[in-house]
Amino acid sequence: MAGTESRLFDITFLDMLACQESPVHRLDARAKVLTTFIFVVVVASFDKYAVVSLLPLFLFPLVLVVQARLPYGFLGKRLLLVAPFALMVGAFNPLLDQQTQLLLGTFAVTGGWLSFLSILLRFTLTVGMALVLIAVTSFPGICNAIDKLGAPRVFALQLLFLYRYIFVLGEEARRMVRARSLRSFHGRGNGLKVYGALLTQLLWRTIERAQRVHKAMLSRGFVGTVPLLQMKRFTWQDGAFVGLWCGFFIAVRILSGSAELQVWVAELLK
Amino acid sequence: MSHHLVEVNELRYTYPDGTQALAGVDFRITHGEAVAIVGANGAGKSTLLQHLNGYLWPSSGQVRVGDYALTKQNLQDARRSVGMVFQDPDDQLFMPTVREDVAFGPLNLGLSEEDALQRVTTALRQVGALHLQDRPPHRLSSGEKRAVAIATVLAMSPDVLVLDEPSTGLDPKSRRQLIDWLAGYRHTKIIASHDLDLVLDLCQRTIVLSAGKVLADGPTREVFQDQKLLEQSRLERPLRLQGCPVCSLASS
Amino acid sequence: MHMADALLSPQVGGVFWVAAAGTIAVCSRKLKSDPDDSRIPLMGVLGAFVFAAQMINFTIPATGSSGHLGGGLLLAALLGPSAAFLTIASVLVVQALFFADGGLLALGCNIFNLGFFPAFLAYPFIFKPLTGTRPSRKRLFWASLLAALVALQLGSLGVVAQTSWSGIAALPFTSFLLVMQPIHLAIGLVEGLVTAVVVGLIWNGQPELLRLSTARSAAPVAGRRKLVVALLSVAVLVGGVFSWYASAQPDGLEWSIQQVTGQEELAHSQPPVHGLLAALQEKLAFLPDYGFADLSEMEDGSLQSRSGTSLSGILGAGLTLLLALLFGLAARKRPHRS
Numbered sequence: 001m002a003g004t005e006s007r008l009f010d011i012t013f014l015d016m017l018a019c020q021e022s023p024v025h026r027l028d029a030r031a032k033v034l035t036t037f038i039f040v041v042v043v044a045s046f047d048k049y050a051v052v053s054l055l056p057l058f059l060f061p062l063v064l065v066v067q068a069r070l071p072y073g074f075l076g077k078r079l080l081l082v083a084p085f086a087l088m089v090g091a092f093n094p095l096l097d098q099q100t101q102l103l104l105g106t107f108a109v110t111g112g113w114l115s116f117l118s119i120l121l122r123f124t125l126t127v128g129m130a131l132v133l134i135a136v137t138s139f140p141g142i143c144n145a146i147d148k149l150g151a152p153r154v155f156a157l158q159l160l161f162l163y164r165y166i167f168v169l170g171e172e173a174r175r176m177v178r179a180r181s182l183r184s185f186h187g188r189g190n191g192l193k194v195y196g197a198l199l200t201q202l203l204w205r206t207i208e209r210a211q212r213v214h215k216a217m218l219s220r221g222f223v224g225t226v227p228l229l230q231m232k233r234f235t236w237q238d239g240a241f242v243g244l245w246c247g248f249f250i251a252v253r254i255l256s257g258s259a260e261l262q263v264w265v266a267e268l269l270k
Numbered sequence: 271m272s273h274h275l276v277e278v279n280e281l282r283y284t285y286p287d288g289t290q291a292l293a294g295v296d297f298r299i300t301h302g303e304a305v306a307i308v309g310a311n312g313a314g315k316s317t318l319l320q321h322l323n324g325y326l327w328p329s330s331g332q333v334r335v336g337d338y339a340l341t342k343q344n345l346q347d348a349r350r351s352v353g354m355v356f357q358d359p360d361d362q363l364f365m366p367t368v369r370e371d372v373a374f375g376p377l378n379l380g381l382s383e384e385d386a387l388q389r390v391t392t393a394l395r396q397v398g399a400l401h402l403q404d405r406p407p408h409r410l411s412s413g414e415k416r417a418v419a420i421a422t423v424l425a426m427s428p429d430v431l432v433l434d435e436p437s438t439g440l441d442p443k444s445r446r447q448l449i450d451w452l453a454g455y456r457h458t459k460i461i462a463s464h465d466l467d468l469v470l471d472l473c474q475r476t477i478v479l480s481a482g483k484v485l486a487d488g489p490t491r492e493v494f495q496d497q498k499l500l501e502q503s504r505l506e507r508p509l510r511l512q513g514c515p516v517c518s519l520a521s522s
Numbered sequence: 523m524h525m526a527d528a529l530l531s532p533q534v535g536g537v538f539w540v541a542a543a544g545t546i547a548v549c550s551r552k553l554k555s556d557p558d559d560s561r562i563p564l565m566g567v568l569g570a571f572v573f574a575a576q577m578i579n580f581t582i583p584a585t586g587s588s589g590h591l592g593g594g595l596l597l598a599a600l601l602g603p604s605a606a607f608l609t610i611a612s613v614l615v616v617q618a619l620f621f622a623d624g625g626l627l628a629l630g631c632n633i634f635n636l637g638f639f640p641a642f643l644a645y646p647f648i649f650k651p652l653t654g655t656r657p658s659r660k661r662l663f664w665a666s667l668l669a670a671l672v673a674l675q676l677g678s679l680g681v682v683a684q685t686s687w688s689g690i691a692a693l694p695f696t697s698f699l700l701v702m703q704p705i706h707l708a709i710g711l712v713e714g715l716v717t718a719v720v721v722g723l724i725w726n727g728q729p730e731l732l733r734l735s736t737a738r739s740a741a742p743v744a745g746r747r748k749l750v751v752a753l754l755s756v757a758v759l760v761g762g763v764f765s766w767y768a769s770a771q772p773d774g775l776e777w778s779i780q781q782v783t784g785q786e787e788l789a790h791s792q793p794p795v796h797g798l799l800a801a802l803q804e805k806l807a808f809l810p811d812y813g814f815a816d817l818s819e820m821e822d823g824s825l826q827s828r829s830g831t832s833l834s835g836i837l838g839a840g841l842t843l844l845l846a847l848l849f850g851l852a853a854r855k856r857p858h859r860s
Contacts, residue, residue: 007573007576007577007621008577010620010621011620014620015406015409019406019409036626037626040527040625040626040627041532041535041536041627043527044527044530044531044532044535044627045531045532048689048690078621078622079622082621082622082623085524085526086526086528086529089526089529089685089691089693089698090528090529090691092691092692092693093691093692093693096692096693096694097692111692112692115690115691115692118690119528119529119690119691120528122527122528122690123526123527123528126527126528126625126626126627127526127527127528127622127625128622129626130618130619130622130625130626131619131622133619133626134619134620138366138406139366139616139619139620140366140367140406142619143366151543151546152546152547152550152551152554153550153554154550154553154554154562154608155546155550155608155611155612157562157566158562158565158566158569158608158609158611158612159612159615159616160365160366160566161364161562161563161565161566161567161569161570162566162567162569162570162573162609162612162613162616163366163570163616164363164364164365164366164406164407164408164566164570165364165566165567165569165570166570166573166574166616167408168360168408168570169567169570169571169573169574170570170573170574170577172574173574173575173577173578174577176578177577177578187581190580190581191580191581192580192715192716192719193719194580195578195579195580195716195719196716196719196720196722196723197723198578199575199578199591199716199720200720200723200724200727202571202574202575202578203571203575203720203724204727204728206567206568206570206571206574207564207567207568207728207731209360209361209567210560210563210564210566210567210568211560212356212358212361213361213362213364213563213567214559214560214562214563214564215320215325215356215361216354216356216361216362216364217364217374217562217563218323218325218349219323219325219349219352219353219354220349220374220375220378220422220423220426221346221349221350221375221378221379221426222374222378222559223346223378223559224559226365226374226562227373227374227377227378228370229369229370229373229383229387230383364563364566
């Protein structure tokens with residue numbers, strides 16, 4: 001769980017990245033959402049001891065990061081911040097699974113270490129890719145994409161509204177926290193009682209805001225449905241992006257299972 | 271025929287908690303007029319505005335828009351013809367991009383996407399905000415937000431433009447731009463504001479509300495010269511109508 | 523606690539994706555027919571509220587650590603189950619994308635763990651019965667506390683089960699459970715307390731906000747039936763995942779799947795073949811000894827196979843109980859309708 005104010009900063013920063021111009025940014029959001037999803041499923045489908053065979057998949061996020069000129073430092077820091085849970089759980093693997101799975105010369109590698117490494121790689125790939133996706137596709141773009149890909153309109157709208165008001169309410173929360181800390185001394189004022197009052201205050205404002213937004217919608221002819229604009233047409237470049245990358249993922253996946261590759265990898269490691 | 275007419279007769283409204291916000295308000299605003307509604311906090315301005323496009327229904331009395339009394343049947347029509355610009359643009363700009371936000375109204379009116387986008391372009395150009403159309407609302411400055419909020423309403427081609435505190439949160443330059451723009455807008459305008467200098471610039475007529483009643487209704491300059499009236503309704507003479515303390519000190 | 527992609531197999535992830543997507547579809551349809559269109563902005567803004575609220579925290583006395591609002595149960599109490607579920611799901615989507623909490627494949631699991639349990643179990647079956655038709659401040663307090671606590675316990679159980687089903691982490695089910703549940707008992711107490719305080723303050727300030735959703739979800743009869751259907755389908759789904767797991771893990775099917783997909787060519791001793799039912803019976807009989815048996819074997823090389831079967835035993839027992847409970851609840855709710 002990241003710190004309080006940094007969350008708002010992260011959203012703002014990623015939102016800014018998503019507004020940049022690059023060939024990746026210009027691709028259709030549907031293409032990027034679809035490809036990312038297939039990517040994640042392919043990563044997850046690898047054997048629990050897969051380490052080396054996962055490595056080629058790093059090509060996808062790396063190419064996107066380079067093409068879209070995303071800042072490595074920021075993405076890396078984000079990854080480290082969210083790592084603990086997967087690491088904590090994975091860290092038991094070396095203790096629990098001590099069967100030898102691989103011999104590197106005379107050095108025996110246990111299954112536990114292999115699967116732990118595998119968890120690390122999976123984590124980096126999947127979580128990293130989620131961040132890359134949002135950094136190269138605006139969140140509204142993603143919402144539009146899932147709407148067009150068949151998600152219920154109510155849900156797509158929910159996401160859009162939520163996103164829109166994160167910034168507004170986030171600012172309000174920030175001001176409240178600041179106001180509290182300016183008048184809290186020696187830890188007094190940070191207790192549950194004040195916290196509850198603060199939260200409820202924010203909730204009142206939120207509900208009043210919702211009423212005003214509803215009013216604004218009504219005054220512009222809202223009768224229960226919210227129209228979303230058509231997306232740009234899905235071009236052959238978008239199709240090629242989906243096709244080529246997914247082909248690559250699947251090829252890596254299939255090759256990883258083949259005996260020749262295993263042997264080759266084992267040779268390489270010796 | 272004239273949609274540009276807004277009339278309020280004996281309007282009374284009591285909130286569910288028992289607070290009487292409007293205690294019999296009467297006025298008639300005709301085509302092309304620019305009318306200010308001023309008054310202290312809690313005088314009933316917001317409540318009054320919310321009646322003009324049927325968000326609140328009067329406890330008694332009547333609102334007439336165009337030639338018809340406002341009813342649930344002609345509500346949609348009235349909402350199109352009375353365009354409401356809210357005090358906080360963050361309430362009004364709820365869609366992910368400026369373009370979609372401005373298109374929201376026209377699409378709800380049943381326009382095709384092509385026609386709606388045409389209106390988006392026209393409305394944004396009118397307020398000088400066409401370059402903002404791909405931006406998300408949360409990345410606009412206050413002045414830009416205000417301009418876009420006005421465009422969202424213009425895109426519905428309203429007959430009457432209602433603005434609630436339009437100059438709040440604007441820096442002096444943005445405020446001036448807004449005033450210049452509003453001065454050039456020829457349709458009927460109703461402006462609720464504490465910014466009496468803005469009122470002086472834009473509105474020939476001023477209605478003073480106090481405790482849910484019309485305390486005065488007349489030419490703006492006359493209203494603002496009436497010291498007793500202003501004090502009674504917790505207002506202050508606009509700076510421009512006051513003697514300048516610095517200049518008068520310098521000359522003495 | 524968010525389930526993570528790295529610990530998840532595509533099968534388990536997929537099943538929960540389907541479950542989450544299905545529930546989202548059902549809830550969306552239900553809301554679409556709701557004449558109160560002011561809920562669309564309300565839900566959106568309340569979702570943002572959960573974010574904003576999580577930016578505010580408080581110091582837990584004597585520990586120095588800080589706590590904040592979980593949000594699931596509070597949303598259910600303000601919006602009713604369907605709208606709350608959609609709102610929680612939307613919050614989780616944003617968290618998965620922007621904060622990489624969990625990941626995209628785990629999104630289904632997370633929506634299920636953190637959305638379904640508070641909205642469709644804790645709220646209707648704990649919060650509402652406990653507050654009753656004539657709620658008082660005290661009842662609201664205990665109802666909120668308990669419901670939030672139980673929701674989080676179930677959510678944590680979900681994480682443990684999904685991790686075990688996936689079989690990527692080697693941590694045995696029981697040991698993992700023994701770590702996770704107490705931790706989440708502590709977190710749940712804090713979250714429950716916060717929820718209870720806020721619900722109490724809402725009750726003082728604008729009680730109609732709470733009553734609205736209570737009355738709304740209690741009134742329509744059709745809503746009840748849909749809930750039962752939803753519960754049943756989830757039970758079936760869970761059962762399905764379980765039987766998939768059961769058939770894949772301890773018997774020969776696993777071996778054949780490996781052959782087909784070409785996985786696990788490297789030396790890997792097969793776990794002893796145990797029929798699910800046999801394992802279930804055997805393990806149920808010695809349930810109390812169980813955690814110890816597992817833990818004492820930690821150093822033992824043969825642990826993996828043992829934990830494999832014990833895992834299915836415990837899981838089987840737990841899931842049978844859960845299914846029975848769900849069916850029981852479903853059956854009990856039915857007479858209300860006629």
